[in-house]
Amino acid sequence: MAVSTAPTSSSGGAATRSRKPWISSFWLKIIMAVTGVIFAAFVLVHMIGNLKVYQGAEAFDSYAHWLREVLYPLLPHEGVLWALRIVLSVSLVAHVWAAVVLSARARKARGPVRRRGLPLRSFAARTMLVTGIVLLAFVIFHILDLTIGAQPAASDSFEAGSAYANLVASFQRPWVAVFYILAMVVLALHVSHGLWTATHDLGATGKRLRAIALAISGIVAIVIMIGNISIPFAVLIGVVK
Structure with a gap:
């Protein structure tokens, strides 16, 4: 007499289907989109503030001091600055985290197959994880250099509270200036593709809207890159000193 194995198979299939990730890829993309927009907005505003270095030491140091006094005494000293640091952290x-999980899921779904011969325009997309790692390393170095003043990242003359002097002393080291410039090129690639992808992940699927988003993401990335690169370059040639 034949014995049916259908119930066992069905049970196994149900068990397989029940093993779903605790957070979907959709929400991971939303997390990446929202946090990416936050970072892009911060980097743009941060760049605009940094351009005050062209107004001289007094203007730049006053700006750095103002950041610590925003809404004081309503909020504690450096209250807004620490709130911003917490949000960014x-x-x-x-x-x-979302990038790592999504990347792992993509590799698992793709298996051993690797696409080749992709067009040049997809370069930024293919290197998002790599550029992200480079930017993470840059952020750590940047904090050690100009915020904490930890050696050997910071210059020997680092002095807490002397924002202008610390910036100039740091960029007078050619290797730091070159590293910063290269990091800004990487940032432009990451921001341009990241913002464009974020508009899609956040629901902007219309053809015209996506075209506008593509243009804006490119413009924002270029503005950030040029603005930030101009500072170490100006220090190296002696315009800012």
């Missing part, structure tokens, strides 16, 4: 952890 949480966003950074969430962004990196």
Whole structure:
């Protein structure tokens, strides 16, 4: 007499289907999109503030001091600055975590197959994880250099509170200036593709809207890159000293 194995198979299939990830790829993409927009907005505003270095030491140091006094005494000294740091730190952890999980899922779904011969325009997309790692390393170095003043990242003359002098002393080291410039090129690639992808992940699927988003993401990335690169270059040639 034949014995049916259908119930066992069905049970196994049900068990397989029940093993779903605790967070879907959809929400991981949303997390990456939102945190990516937060970072892009911060980098743009940060770049605009840094351009005050062209107004001289007094203007730049006053700007750095103002950042610590925003809404004081309503909020504690450096209250807004620390709130911003917390938001950025949480966003950074969430962004990196979501990127790693999505990348692992993509590799698992793709298997051993590797696509070749992709067009040049997809270069930024294919290197998002790599550029992200480079930017993470840059952020760590940047904090050690100009925020904490930890050696050997910071210059020998680092002095807490002397924002202008610390920046100039740091970029007077050619290797730091070159590293910063290269990091800004990497940042432009990451931001341009990241913002464009974020508009799609956040629901902007219309053809015209996506075209506008593509243009804006490119413009924002280029503006950030040129603005930031101009500073170490100006220090190296002696315009800012």
